[in-house]
Amino acid sequence: MKDLAALQALFQKEIDALQLGLAPDKLYDPMHYIMNLGGKRLRPVLALMGAGLYGDPSKAMPQAMAIELFHNFSLIHDDIMDAAPLRRGQDTVHMKWDENIGILSGDGMLVKAYQYVAQCSQKLLPEVLATFSKTAMEVCEGQQMDMDFETMDQVPLDMYINMIQFKTSVLLGCAMKIGALVGGATEEDAEALYEFALLLGTSFQIKDDYLDVYGDPEKFGKQVGGDILSNKKTLLWIEAEKRAALQRIDFSEYAAMPPNEDKVESFQELYKILDVDAFAKSEIDRYYQLSLEALDKVSLDLQTLAPLKEFAQWLHGRES
Amino acid sequence: MKDLAALQALFQKEIDALQLGLAPDKLYDPMHYIMNLGGKRLRPVLALMGAGLYGDPSKAMPQAMAIELFHNFSLIHDDIMDAAPLRRGQDTVHMKWDENIGILSGDGMLVKAYQYVAQCSQKLLPEVLATFSKTAMEVCEGQQMDMDFETMDQVPLDMYINMIQFKTSVLLGCAMKIGALVGGATEEDAEALYEFALLLGTSFQIKDDYLDVYGDPEKFGKQVGGDILSNKKTLLWIEAEKRAALQRIDFSEYAAMPPNEDKVESFQELYKILDVDAFAKSEIDRYYQLSLEALDKVSLDLQTLAPLKEFAQWLHGRES
Incomplete structure (x- = not known):
């Protein structure tokens, strides 16, 4: 699929040039580390596609980066909560550094995500921001539901669907919507x-x-x-x-x-x-x-x- | 000091009525718990004072709440990093629940803080948001510096001042500035x-x-x-x-x-x-x-x- 590969390449160029901050290095190095672990970049590509429907996909590049930053913040914190040693075949952040560094660099990435998502016109900012924050809360709720399920005897199927939608799907929806809004939808x-x-x-x-x-x-x-x-x-x-x-x-x-x-x-x-x-x-x-x-x-x-x-x-x- | 007490009381009424969310309760209960541990509420009071200089202090109530939410998010995560058992004489969140719940409810509070801080006019939103995010990044940097200092042999005094300003003082500055902006400064x-x-x-x-x-x-x-x-x-x-x-x-x-x-x-x-x-x-x-x-x-x-x-x-x- 040409469009997908082209947008992945476009986004990869942004990742290659990504500079979130220099010092303290223990705050910023883990951010760059996880952002460079690769992956399919589905979420940022969806944001770019959203804008691309109405014009230049690059218009939503800051929002695509915001979504990817948010996704990776959640991965760092989830990996701590799950005590996961590996992520994409590499050490997780808390294994390569430690849990405190994982907590704090994750926090910083969430703030960085807000700095990127806010890079749109003043007119769109309230709607873009509201969508992003609503989604972020849902992702937190989904993660808590997932943890709650571990100790529940039985989980009704509709609760399960609700959980995976909050934990995963809403961020895809958010990426697409914000990209489209910034593109002019x-x-x-x-x-x-x-x-x-x-x-x-x-x-x-x-x-x-x-x-x-x-x-x-x-x-x-x-x-x-x-x-x-x-x-x-x-x-x-x-x-x-x-x-x-x-x-x-x-x-x-x-x-x-x-x-x-x-x-x-x-x-x-x-x-x-x-x-x-x-x-x-x-x-x-x-x-x-x-x-x-x-x-x-x-x-x-x-x-x-x-x-x-x-x-x-x-x-x-x-x-x- | 009458003004201080009056503004503390005004803010306390908002805390009493605070409802951040209901379910999952393990996500939201810790938020309400720490927000109700009390304290001098210096930061939200500064935000209200900032607005009060130009009119009605209540104009900055959402921003005052945002600042207090941010402050308490950082307390939850800092307490995990410091392995602190007590906060204001009570169990810290990770002691009362566990570390995972502390990490996740802290994350949720940071998002909530953004939802509150964004409750201002569209005209002011970019500036208010930029100030808030810049401060939030500095607080993260200050916390990392503080942790770095633990393993450093000697810390130059100017680095120390830089650290305490980032970890603590910038949030007071941010509260005051955002309150003033919302008030009409x-x-x-x-x-x-x-x-x-x-x-x-x-x-x-x-x-x-x-x-x-x-x-x-x-x-x-x-x-x-x-x-x-x-x-x-x-x-x-x-x-x-x-x-x-x-x-x-x-x-x-x-x-x-x-x-x-x-x-x-x-x-x-x-x-x-x-x-x-x-x-x-x-x-x-x-x-x-x-x-x-x-x-x-x-x-x-x-x-x-x-x-x-x-x-x-x-x-x-x-x-x-």
């Missing part, structure tokens, strides 16, 4: 584009759950079965637990298995017996279709919207 | 008022160092000698180390003493021998006088400025 268009990215992000996150179970280890990048080994309440887990009860299968016996290869295989089979793999796939497809439908409300011709649909299609088809 | 007035509060805050912080050594235990509230027991590089410590070398007194022997009452008394004496107590007092007075001089640049009559001077005098005379 009407409030109605910006809202429809927000819905598009929110729903696409929901499909994306459920796909993440699916790939964690059935992904190709060569392509997936993360350890397949990681969610199963840590008894993580994903969409598949939640639905399987519900269906197992109806079929008088003792789910708790599966959950209590020691975390090894055997457990992963048992769950892969159980999910198939319960048809939960097909359920996950249908939910992935449903949210994907809903996201495309949201585009119908955007007041732009099909040709202009084509790169967005292509992007959605690419994300939908991903295996990593 | 010119850019020049707002800048002069910023200087006033910055310099007053510097005097205030050095006084804190002084009271930690020579404060009346009945009035001070914190343990007298705490800085000495932890070998903290305060203004008195830094200056004493320098003067001891000139007088061939082995400062390292003092520093190596075990942390007990004896060490506190030895340092109290050493500081007197080296005249460092008088030096600290003169620095407290010098920054206080400089702060009053900054008021001369404000385009308001003496009567209007009287409450500010009274406030400065009260803060200068404090023993707790």
Whole structure:
């Protein structure tokens, strides 16, 4: 997909030139470190795409950077909370430095994100800022819900969807909306584009759950079965637990298995017996279709919207 | 001081009615908990005073709340970094809940602070926001400098002053400036008022160092000698180390003493021998006088400025 690659390259140039501050180096080095760990840069690309629908994608470059800074701030703090040693195959910030430095450099990145997002016209600033802050609060709420789920016996599926939308999808929506606003979108268009990215992000996150179970280890990048080994309440887990009860299968016996290869295989089979793999796939497809439908409300011709649909299609088809 | 008490009461009413969010409760309860631990509310009062110079102090109520939210966010995270068990005689957030909750609720408070600070006219928003973000970055830098100092052999005095100004004083300056801007101050007035509060805050912080050594235990509230027991590089410590070398007194022997009452008394004496107590007092007075001089640049009559001077005098005379 040409547009995606071109926008990724455009954004990478900004990352290469990024200079957030020099001293104290223990505050700024971790920021540059994590911003340079790579990744697909989906969020900033969505912001640039949003602006690109109405003119020059670069108009939203500060907002794209703000979104990526915010995303990486949340990664640093989440990695501390999860005690995660690795991020994209490299040391996490708190492992490379320490937890205090992770907390503080994360805080600084959040402030930096606000400095970047505010680089728009005075006329747009209140709306851009309100959207960004609302999203940021939702991301915090989503992270807390995720932590709460760990100690809950059962999580209703709608709460789970609410959690992944807050923790992940709203930031995609926000990126798209802010990019569109800065590009010159009407409030109605910006809202429809927000819905598009929110729903696409929901499909994306459920796909993440699916790939964690059935992904190709060569392509997936993360350890397949990681969610199963840590008894993580994903969409598949939640639905399987519900269906197992109806079929008088003792789910708790599966959950209590020691975390090894055997457990992963048992769950892969159980999910198939319960048809939960097909359920996950249908939910992935449903949210994907809903996201495309949201585009119908955007007041732009099909040709202009084509790169967005292509992007959605690419994300939908991903295996990593 | 009537104005101070009246503004404290006005702000307390807002704290009493504060509702930042309901669920997830582990995200929002810690925010309300720390906001209700009390304190002198110096920062929000300065914001209200800033607006009060030009009209109704309440005009800056959202900004006063933003400043207090920011201050308390930084307290939660600093307490984690310092592994502090108590804050104002009560459990710190990470002790009452846990570190993860402290990190995340702190993050949420920073976002909330932005939501409050943005509640001003569109015309003022860019300037108010830029001032707030610049200050927030400086506070992060100040906190990192403070942590860096712990492992440095010697800290030059000017670096120390820079650190306390970033960690503490700039937020007082920011409160005053933003309050004044929202109240209707010119850019020049707002800048002069910023200087006033910055310099007053510097005097205030050095006084804190002084009271930690020579404060009346009945009035001070914190343990007298705490800085000495932890070998903290305060203004008195830094200056004493320098003067001891000139007088061939082995400062390292003092520093190596075990942390007990004896060490506190030895340092109290050493500081007197080296005249460092008088030096600290003169620095407290010098920054206080400089702060009053900054008021001369404000385009308001003496009567209007009287409450500010009274406030400065009260803060200068404090023993707790």
